[in-house]
Amino acid sequence: MSELQNESPENGYDVFAIQDRWLPVWDELRPFNSGIDGDPRPKKYVLDMFPYPSGDLHMGHAEAYALGDVISRYWVQKGFNVMHPIGWDSFGLPAENAAIKRGLDPKGWTYDNIAQQKASMRRYACSFDWDRVLVTSDPIYYRWNQWLFLEFYNKGLAYRKNSNVNWCPSCQTVLANEQVVAGLCERCDSVVTKKALTQWYFKVTEYADRLLDDLDTLEGNWPAKVLTMQRNWIGRSTGAEVEFEVEGRSEPITVYTTRPDTLFGATFMVVAADSDLAAELASMAAPDVRIKFQDYLEQVKKSNDIERLATDRKKTGVELGIFAINPINGERIPIWVADYVLADYGTGAIMAVPAHDQRDFEFAQTFGLAIRMVVDTGEGDPSETGVPTVGDGVLVNSGSLNGLSKYEAIAKAIELLAGQGKGKAAKNFRLRDWLISRQRYWGTPIPIIHCDNCGEVAVAADQLPVLLPSAEGLDLKPKGTSPLGGASDWVNVACPKCGQPAKRDTDTMDTFVDSSWYFLRFLSPNSTEVAFPKDAAHDWAPVDQYVGGVTHAILHLLYARFFTKVLHDLGYVDFEEPFTRLLNQGMVLMNGSAMSKSRGNLVTLSSQLDEHGVDAVRLTMAFAGPPEDDIDWADVSPAGSAKFLARAWRAANDVTSQPGANFASGNADMRKATHTFLRDFAPAIEGFKFNVGVAKIMELVNALRKAIDGEAGSSDPAVREAAEVVAKALSLFAPYTAEDMWAKLGHQPGVALAGLQAADESLLVESSVTAVVQVDGKLRDKFDVSVDISEEELRTRAFASENVQRAIGDKQIANVIIRAPKLVNIATK
RNA sequence: GCCGAAGUGGCGAAAUGGCAGACGCGGAGCACUCAAAAUGCUUUUCCGAAAGGAGUGCGGGUUCAAGUCCCGCCUUCGGCACCA
Numbered sequence: 001m002s003e004l005q006n007e008s009p010e011n012g013y014d015v016f017a018i019q020d021r022w023l024p025v026w027d028e029l030r031p032f033n034s035g036i037d038g039d040p041r042p043k044k045y046v047l048d049m050f051p052y053p054s055g056d057l058h059m060g061h062a063e064a065y066a067l068g069d070v071i072s073r074y075w076v077q078k079g080f081n082v083m084h085p086i087g088w089d090s091f092g093l094p095a096e097n098a099a100i101k102r103g104l105d106p107k108g109w110t111y112d113n114i115a116q117q118k119a120s121m122r123r124y125a126c127s128f129d130w131d132r133v134l135v136t137s138d139p140i141y142y143r144w145n146q147w148l149f150l151e152f153y154n155k156g157l158a159y160r161k162n163s164n165v166n167w168c169p170s171c172q173t174v175l176a177n178e179q180v181v182a183g184l185c186e187r188c189d190s191v192v193t194k195k196a197l198t199q200w201y202f203k204v205t206e207y208a209d210r211l212l213d214d215l216d217t218l219e220g221n222w223p224a225k226v227l228t229m230q231r232n233w234i235g236r237s238t239g240a241e242v243e244f245e246v247e248g249r250s251e252p253i254t255v256y257t258t259r260p261d262t263l264f265g266a267t268f269m270v271v272a273a274d275s276d277l278a279a280e281l282a283s284m285a286a287p288d289v290r291i292k293f294q295d296y297l298e299q300v301k302k303s304n305d306i307e308r309l310a311t312d313r314k315k316t317g318v319e320l321g322i323f324a325i326n327p328i329n330g331e332r333i334p335i336w337v338a339d340y341v342l343a344d345y346g347t348g349a350i351m352a353v354p355a356h357d358q359r360d361f362e363f364a365q366t367f368g369l370a371i372r373m374v375v376d377t378g379e380g381d382p383s384e385t386g387v388p389t390v391g392d393g394v395l396v397n398s399g400s401l402n403g404l405s406k407y408e409a410i411a412k413a414i415e416l417l418a419g420q421g422k423g424k425a426a427k428n429f430r431l432r433d434w435l436i437s438r439q440r441y442w443g444t445p446i447p448i449i450h451c452d453n454c455g456e457v458a459v460a461a462d463q464l465p466v467l468l469p470s471a472e473g474l475d476l477k478p479k480g481t482s483p484l485g486g487a488s489d490w491v492n493v494a495c496p497k498c499g500q501p502a503k504r505d506t507d508t509m510d511t512f513v514d515s516s517w518y519f520l521r522f523l524s525p526n527s528t529e530v531a532f533p534k535d536a537a538h539d540w541a542p543v544d545q546y547v548g549g550v551t552h553a554i555l556h557l558l559y560a561r562f563f564t565k566v567l568h569d570l571g572y573v574d575f576e577e578p579f580t581r582l583l584n585q586g587m588v589l590m591n592g593s594a595m596s597k598s599r600g601n602l603v604t605l606s607s608q609l610d611e612h613g614v615d616a617v618r619l620t621m622a623f624a625g626p627p628e629d630d631i632d633w634a635d636v637s638p639a640g641s642a643k644f645l646a647r648a649w650r651a652a653n654d655v656t657s658q659p660g661a662n663f664a665s666g667n668a669d670m671r672k673a674t675h676t677f678l679r680d681f682a683p684a685i686e687g688f689k690f691n692v693g694v695a696k697i698m699e700l701v702n703a704l705r706k707a708i709d710g711e712a713g714s715s716d717p718a719v720r721e722a723a724e725v726v727a728k729a730l731s732l733f734a735p736y737t738a739e740d741m742w743a744k745l746g747h748q749p750g751v752a753l754a755g756l757q758a759a760d761e762s763l764l765v766e767s768s769v770t771a772v773v774q775v776d777g778k779l780r781d782k783f784d785v786s787v788d789i790s791e792e793e794l795r796t797r798a799f800a801s802e803n804v805q806r807a808i809g810d811k812q813i814a815n816v817i818i819r820a821p822k823l824v825n826i827a828t829k
Numbered sequence: 830g831c832c833g834a835a836g837u838g839g840c841g842a843a844a845u846g847g848c849a850g851a852c853g854c855g856g857a858g859c860a861c862u863c864a865a866a867a868u869g870c871u872u873u874u875c876c877g878a879a880a881g882g883a884g885u886g887c888g889g890g891u892u893c894a895a896g897u898c899c900c901g902c903c904u905u906c907g908g909c910a911c912c913a
Contacts, residue, residue, distance in 0.1 A: 225833070233908095233909085359913075360913080623841090637853075646867095646868095774847080777847090777895090822847075823894090825893050
């Protein structure tokens, strides 16, 4: 039996009865309906990241939705028409894996979980607008994924290419770059391998500059950490492309370098072993070299990213016996192949400057290649010190560049090369195009038909959606090709162009496609006419406040930003960033680590709700600390929260005055406390300091308790004023308790819409303050003074203090700082 | 290795350069009670009986005054990781 149930007969606060009382009332009242025609309130869009329906809601959801709700309810209270919708990101591998394991249809598993989560959200009193709900695995939703895909396709932003892609041997599907974490599959932690496949891509790289530059507009409104991660991920570098003629080859090799100033120090060239260029050069090489190259290439292909990542890895490579000509000085340099150069970055070939690059230096040392210093940084010659130098310095051994600084030389070198037509300024990105096709069943079918005569043929927009065929009879087990290939009735169609037999594309889209634009779909979640109406997008979007975990700092947020920019360029939206403000909440841990069944530290949300009630759990989430910090559930006290809620509720019960009492005639101290609270509460909430906001409510409740038990008494109008303010402020955190308090105070249901009055400044005017006196910065005395005390008088009073005199002793006074009326600091010599 | 953030009581945490520790958890005491629970009140950074002293990771600095600003360390956590 819980403590609360024990205490309820005594003091009347029965949180479970309160929950049962108000939920049906709210169903009638619908306080968070954002779709009323002609609603005059200004609009605001608050969005919580939508959940994946993997089971019931867990403690992490409970934190995220508690915090999102504080923000959403705050703006409602402020008089805004807040759109706060919810949906389910319901396509994806977990459903499919669960289905395979249990021999079920992924659909049944998914929709059962959605129903369960929805019920939990309602019980949890989430302030969602239940008219704005979407489920990405519904045809009415994914139809528009397909429509968007075709829009992208027609713009050349969706394309197919063959390349070495990340392959998860366990999931038996390809992965986007972003889904490979330290060489492991993000989902199952298998070692990711490479596989040459023809796959669909979205051209994110075409937007790389804008995705990077526009981050500046989010500065201050997004967590700095997320901005940094995005910047690093996009990874723009600037430098030059330089052409090297190759002996025995008509075409020159272009290399990318950030250091064209070091061109005179290039003593060899390295080509990525797994590039087409390497293969072609090897075919020109001597027979014994060709064999060595083939052996090496096989070795490289076998190694995976984990091995590549080892930092102390020895440099390896093969010399081709072919030479390139340095365009700046005509020098003949040997060409090597090695795996430390990446095929898919820059041009897949580099000029190696061992004196001024760590990796080139190691390679040169391993194979005894020349190391020539061309920038004197004052740290000594790398060939002697054994340490390559990368900083600024003075150019040496560099012909016409001699004497210049690094940055002058970069500019000059580019100028020289450009003059000869041998090079130009260039930039490169770490960001790669987004691989969006997946060889799995539970996703959006790609609306393309492959015809032997006509090639790729897009499904006509009016033929959408391409419905996902039933899973019945399909083998969903991962086998490297899409399970949809087994649905022959579905796959085999007539080519829309020529009518000849053709086949549907059997891959499905990465689920990140679904979540890249869902925030727009909430504008018209059930429309069969448009993905979203332009005018509604203009009125509501972008999202004013987005709330979710930092786990999506790169993937989801980058893709959503990309989609928004494309939609902008296509003329569908008039903004370029989807999420104006972003709040990342932390995680809920148990005893220092993430909760999991296998760790044995799992605390279920339902157990906490059953034990402490919804309001206490929500309040605990908000009060635990700053929202972005992790919460260790072992360190916080939902029982303490419940105790506080009961205390607040009892105070409201004790109020004996009638609604509409004239507050102005109330107890002055109580009124001052109430209006001090009103002054301080809003800034705390708007600054995401929810824990401080809760602390302020607690202070007000403490003052209220004192007023009721003390001089003012339970009938004082100021007591009513304070109790009403507590109910309204508390409604952001503990909606059930607040609603019940509101009713006990004699009001109609709907505390969420009651509004919170502004502080009456005239009640906050202080007549006296506490002045502190320091001697040499140490507190020695304090006393109450009038707020308009003069400096002279304050000085006199400070020196009159015995404590102060004792602290000064026989020391001489050097300086007296007076900040009337609050502070005197006496500095001695 | 590179980049970034953070270190404050027994614990979660507050603090526009101006009284360190708001608010809460936990602890102690008192009242109510036959008793307990619940509730209310008091107290709770450390040392000290007190007067007083020390105190925001460590060492310096700026300032009348530093948790807060600057420099150098240490530790922890996050991100990136052969990107030329």
